Amino acid sequence: MSILTTRGLEIDRERVALSLGRNPILVTALNAVIGYEKGAEIAKSAYAQYRRVIDVAREMTDLDEGTLLRLFDPLALTGGRGER
Numbered sequence: 006m007s008i009l010t011t012r013g014l015e016i017d018r019e020r021v022a023l024s025l026g027r028n029p030i031l032v033t034a035l036n037a038v039i040g041y042e043k044g045a046e047i048a049k050s051a052y053a054q055y056r057r058v059i060d061v062a063r064e065m066t067d068l069d070e071g072t073l074l075r076l077f078d079p080l081a082l083t084g085g086r087g088e089r
Contacts, residue, residue: 025079026057034076039066 025031029048036044043066051061059073068076079085 023057026059026077027051027055029058031058031077031082032062034082035062035066035068038068038072038076 029052032044032048032051035047039047047058047062047065050056050065051058054061059077062068062073062077063070066073075081
């Protein structure tokens with residue numbers, strides 16, 4: 006039996022950020038602000054265009070950059086306290 010270890014592995018933070026940013030589930034953070042239907046439209050558009058959800062939300066809403074960044078903060082969304 007082999008033992009799995011993470012020693013020596015490094016996190017590709019850029020790739021993680023890109024994958025997270027394209028995840029349509031992020032739209033749930035907007036639902037209380039813009040409504041479910043508009044959120045679903047943003048999620049579908051981002052997924053179909055293989056784009057970051059925040060970029061599509063910026064184009065399809067009147068929310069400013071600061072508000073979008075706050076709403077899409079993955080640590081705030083997960084209640085995490087991880088390192089940035």
